Each structure stands twice: as structure tokens, then as C-alpha cells.
Amino acid sequence: MPVQTAAQSARITEIQVNGAPRAIDVAPDTSLLSVLRDQLDLTGSKYGCGEGQCGACTVLIDGNPRHSCTVSVGSVGKRQITTIEAIEQNGRLHPLQQAFLDVGAMQCAFCTSGMIMSGVALLKSNPDPTEEQISEYMQGNICRCGTYTRIVAAVRQAAQAMKTSGKPAAKGE
């Protein structure tokens, strides 16, 4: 089939994920989410809608939050992709992950990875966001269980924790 031939000729064979090059073999129009989940078994990023509306698939690309379900792997190039799997460092939770546990900011937790990735990105760009700023920034993340108030509280708690510990916000590169 001609389509198949064209795709074969331009296969993507490597992307940078969580600080290391990863070998893959996919057509360039494959969604980044599918590559992460199905090729690399990084299943922390979730499929929730496929149209960039729910935020469950949020990853960082060069530190910026992106809906990996609408990003084609061919458009990523050598940019650094960070997934939820790399937010915990050497067995130590990121302050936002800890805050999610402390506050109990989850029910089914299917949205949690995406929420944490968005929150990590927010805290990087704004280390001390107000509740309104958090709600506005995270408007693209859906929690069907309705734990929004607790998620806002968790981001606030993480901001406080990071301020007192003097730690930089999340690592995204």
C-alpha cells in the first residue's frame, strides 16, 4: 500500500524521554501519547479524550505542559519529554505529589498524573499561585470525580512547601 510505504520511509526511531534517548519505531503521525504508552510502557500518562480536552495525557515538552494525545511524535524532534514517571526523584516524591497524598486530592485518580504534570508546570512558571490562578491554569484538566477544590489546595500546599525548603520547582528538562 502506498500509504504504508510513505510511512515506512519516514519512521521515527528515537525520542528523548525523561532524560534519556529511547529507541522507537513508529510513523511520524503517531500520537506521542500512544508512543509513550504502547511502545515505551510509560502508562502513567492516560488516554481520556484524544482531542486535548481533558488533560489526562499531559506531559512536559522542554518544560511546557502539552497534551500528548494531540502531539504527533514526528513534531517532537530532539526536545525533552518529561512524564509523570520522572517526577519522583530517587525515591523522593515531588512536593506536589506529597501534597496530593496529604490533602487526599484524588478519588479514582485517573486524572492525577495529568493534574500533577500541569501543577508542576504551573509551579515552575509561578511559584506562588493564588487559588484563582491555579483554577485558571488548570482549566484544561478534567476530574470527573470532582476533587478540584482539593487539587487547588494541594498545589497551594506544594507552593508553600517549596518556598520554605528553598527547593527549585519541578525539574522539567
Added chain:
Amino acid sequence: MNDKLPYELTIEPERYELHAPPVHHFDLDRRDFTKLFGAGIAIFLISKGAVARQQGESGGRRGAEQSAPSDIATWLHIAEDGAIIVYTGKVEIGQNIRTSLAQVVAEEIHAPFESIQMVMGDTRLTPYDAGTFGSQTTPQMGMQLRRVASSACDTLRELAAKQWGVDVARVVAAGGRITDPQSKRTISYGQLAQGKALAKAIPETDPLVPPAQWVVAGKPLGKVDGRDFVTGRHKYTSDKKLPGMLYGKILRPASFGATLVSVDMSMAQAIPGVTAVHDGEFVGVAAPDPQTAERALAAIRAEWKAGPAQPSHREIFTFLKTNLQAGNRGGGRGQEQSSSESIAEGLAAADHKLEATYTVEYIAHAPLEPRAAVALWENGELTVWTGTQRPFGVRSELAQAFRMAEDKVRVLMPDMGSGYGGKHTGECAVEAARLARAAGKPVKLVWTREEEFTWAYFRPAGVIDIRSGVKADGTLTAWEFHNYNSGGSGIGTPYTVANQTTPFHAVASPLRQGSYRGLAATANHFARESHMDDLAALVRMDPLAFRLKNLQDDRIQAVLKAAADQFGWGKSKPAAGHGFGIACGTEKGGYVATAAEVVVDAATRGVKIVRVVAAFECGAIVNPDGLRNQVMGSIVMGLGGALFEAIKFENGRISNPKFSMYRVPRFQDTQPIEVVLLDRKDIVPAGAGETPIMALAPAIGNAIFSATGTRLRTLPMVPSGLVIS
């Protein structure tokens, strides 16, 4: 629309909620217990009552009665390493029962919370369970687990006393150890279990620790395994991967009720690695990766013939009123249904009469994890991992679809990405299994969001007609309440009315419909509490005082007063453009009252919710943090159905099957919500995942009425950008 699938997909509204009969093959003989679980101590709870309760009023579904019902409700195993493993057919869907059930077990067995492991929703390992719905886990399974754990604790004390040759009355259980305070001897549960092969069956009568003395239960505890969720490590069904696994895709009909005229699979089949299946009306593919599966699906040439004409969302309410099914049933739990003469008398005695119609649109559950299943055939046996609220029900569906014995089918339910009543069925499991059988390899099938919005089922649309009468002093004289299609939950009025009738009328719904969080109680409370508000206005009484005057039930009165107090009801008048509303009700052993403040822009008629206060009481509180989370979640979910969620459909197609077209509550929709919990330690705990949703919509509607004088009688109330039309 169901007849073109290779298996039965009967879904009916909640009134006939899916109470599958107990079809359990308890293929684990009690004597074989040690073979499976190793040595230790096992306690089984014998409960004929529990099984009968689960059967509900409408058993006998799908003629699956051939198997003898199991009399075992749950069991618990104390392993030689001291682990306490609890086996229950209930499942974790985000309501955090994995945590709260472990709490009550820890309480009764006097062991650390961390030593409790829960094995849930695995049809091979756990006892039969009808399903996780209807807010039954806490009152039924919670109670049964308390009894099992309590009996296990007694057994441990007896074992220790016997070993030491002392009176059992003097040994004490605490912290996972038995201690004899006089001789200071102590032994851990694990040590006591070593070398034992002891199985004990107990009846449902052992005494329990009174909630007032709870140490572990009654405390706020975070989600068990929370760390796995914040790190992305937890494997939901959709994350599961087996060696050699293929990815499935299903060809959906062009519209509801369409039938397959012809299909050409040859182009799909020609793609390397693809298995294409055409079996009756079922058409699907499996491929080594999702992209190839999509390509194969697109390569199928199919011709569909449209089914009979179907109504659209525009004429749905007329349709529901004019397409009644036979066999209507009176509603209301045990309430007297008055005759039409009695209603006429009541109306004649009234100073004010009121007639109004309320409507509710179809809405979708839209759980964030769509339906997913991984199916594996091995040696003629089928294993399926799937997200469902009814693993045993799905096992029945699989056994029937593939004409095999249920003990050859195993269904496992990894903690899932929520359900809200929307995942009672196993269609995705059956589809994955059909593909896997053809491919001879395991197959994973994850529904797309559009499939989930289209081929799952919906909360029923409905029409509710109310006719009522009230005296000038606020006494209700007549109450006639007809619910068409939306369901019978919460249909009976809690208010005292001499003459009342509250029938439910079944309708042949054009859309597939089924259970949803709170079931019809949301629609019925919306209608009743909006109507009560209008009656209060007719007799010029304060809405709170009017309700209290007509309520006898002290538990409803208590939540109503608690919500009013927290809200500051009656303390001040609403500011210009603002309005206050209040509503209350009871269902499934829970009691809720909600007060809301809204502001309506005079020029744009735009509505903004300023504040919501919800007071809730469900007996003794097991986990205050989990309960608060559930009440809050119910309110937030309720905002969607109250304000803007509605499924649109036309010509047998869903017109808005995406999150970009179907608005669900988001961060900025969530206004300050205050939750007041009443802890009744003297009352057996009831479930809490559903009832708190009921009073939100009428509270908001009543607040909008208070602000504007406009009564909104349709859910959702403000679908067009939160503007009153």
C-alpha cells in the same frame, strides 16, 4: 438497537437496577482452602440474608438461575506472615472503599491498618457479589467484614488462650498481637497462624465494636496505595500489557438500530499481522499496534441499513409522554398510594393549587477512563481484566456470549478510573474476548471517548408532572407526582400529605439507558423541591420554615437545620441580584440538605454560583476524610447535570460525543463548597457516594428563583453558557 450485537445488552432504568441473581459457582471447596491460600486461619461469613438482599426484587435475569447461590458473603485469611487478607467481590472505583473497608477490618480484628490487604473483584478468588452500586458497600459489606474480623479476633484469642492454658476471658487483642496481661506473655497473629489449617464458618450475628469506641475506623485516612497513583505506577485496565498482546478496534454501526447489509474485510485482512472478525453484526480487528488496528478498521468496507426512525432530543419529552410501556408501578418506599378521588378531595380542600411539569435530559457518565478490557484465552479458559462495577455480572455475560461454563471464565477488576453507575455492563470485555479468540493472542480493547459517549448508556431522560394543593397555613392537602421514564428512586415524598400518589411510568427509551449516581433521585428531588419552593411562595412562607412545618422525619430536619445554620439562612437578605435557595431529601439511608447562593446579572441574565453548603448524614462515619471527599465530589458532579450537561441526538446518532462538545464541570465551575457532616454514632453506617448529589439542582434552581422570580423546570437549567433563556 441491541439486537445487532452478538450478546444481550439489556439495560433498564435504575428501578430495575441490574440485580443479577447469584450465579456463583463457589469453585473453591472450603476443605481445599489451604491449597489455594496456604496455611493459616480462615473465617467465612455465612449469610443467606446477604445473598437474598443482593438479589433484589427483580432477579431471574437471563435465566442464569441454574447455579446454586453461594451462602458465603466474604472471607478473611490470616497468613503465617501475619498478613490479614480480606476477600470481597466489591470493587474500587474511586470511592475509596479499599481504604474504608480495611479500616473497619482493622478495627474489629485489632491489628494495624497496614497489615490489612484487600483482594477485591476477582471472580476466581472472591465470593460472589452482585456488584458495587446502590450505596450498599458500607452498610452491607462493611457490616459483614466487621463480623468476619470480629470473629477472627475471637478465634485468635481462643488459640492463644488454649496454647497458654489460660481462660480466654483474660487475654487481650491489640496491635496484631494477643497478650496475657497477667503472665505478660504475648504472641503475634502471624505466629498463631503458623502451621494451622483452620477454617471456621460463622453466622451473621457476632457482636461488634460500637462506633463510639472505634479507634481505626472513624478516622480520616488517605487512599490506600496513594503513592502508586501520584507516581503513575498504578496499572488500570487500560494500562495493562501482556506478552504478544494485540490492540483491538470495533466497527460501530452508522447509527443506533442500523443493520449490516454487507461487509468486505479483505483489505483489512491483507494488512500484515491483522486479525479481522466478522461474526453476525460484530465487526472488529486486532493488530500488533494501535495504529495498524486503526488502519485496518478504516480498510473495512461496510454498508449499513438505517433502522426505524427515532426521535431527536428536540421532541424527546413529548415522545416520553406518549410511548408508555405496560406494567407501570407505584413508587415511593412503602408509601400509601391514594385514589384519584382522594387526590380530588385533597385538591378541593386546598387554598392554593399548583400544576407544573419538570423535565430532565439524558446525560452521560463520562468516566475519565473509558471502558477497557484485556482478554486472554488459555487452554479453553478465558481471563478478562476489565473496568466494571459488576465483575460477576460481566463473567455471566462472557459465559453466555461464548456458551461456556462460568467456572471457565475469570474476571479481574483492577481499581478503575471511575464509573458513577455507568460501568455495570461488560460489552467491552465481550468484544475484546471475541477478538482474542479469533487472533489466538491476548487482545486489549480501549474504547475511544466517542465510543464511550455513544455506545455506553445514559442517565434516563424524564418528564415529571406534579399536581398539588396547600392550605393558606402551609399544610399540604394533595400531592400527585408522575415520573415518566427517569425512574423511581426517591419518588416518594418525605413531606406529610394526607392525599398522595407517586407513580412511575416506564417508557421505551430511544437511547440506551441505565444506572447513574443517585439514579432518578436527582430528577425526583429536583421536581419535588422546586415545586415545594413554589408552594412556599404561594402561601408566602419562608422556604425553610415551610419545609420544616411539613416534615416529620427528625433526620431530614437535622440536616436541613445544619445546612441552614452553616449558610446563615434567615440572618440576612440576599444582596441585589443575588438569591438564596435550599432543598433537602433522603435516599439510600442518607440524608442531605443543600443551600446555595447565586447571583444573576440583570443585563446578561448570566448565572454565577456564589456559594454552596451541603449538610449530610449517613449514620456513623467510617472515614470522615473519605466521606467529605465523596460529598464534595457529588456536589461537583451534580453541578454538571444541574447547569449544563445534556446529550444531544438525532437520526440515531449522538451529536455531541466529545468533551469539546459536551461540557463537564471544570476547575472554574467549582465555587466554594462547604460540607457539614453529621456523625450519628448510634446509627449503622449507610453508603455516601450517591445521595449527596440529589439536593444540589433544586437548591440552585430555588436560588435562581429567589434572585429573579424565574422558575427553571428543566435540567440542565442553563445549558447556553450559564445564561437564563
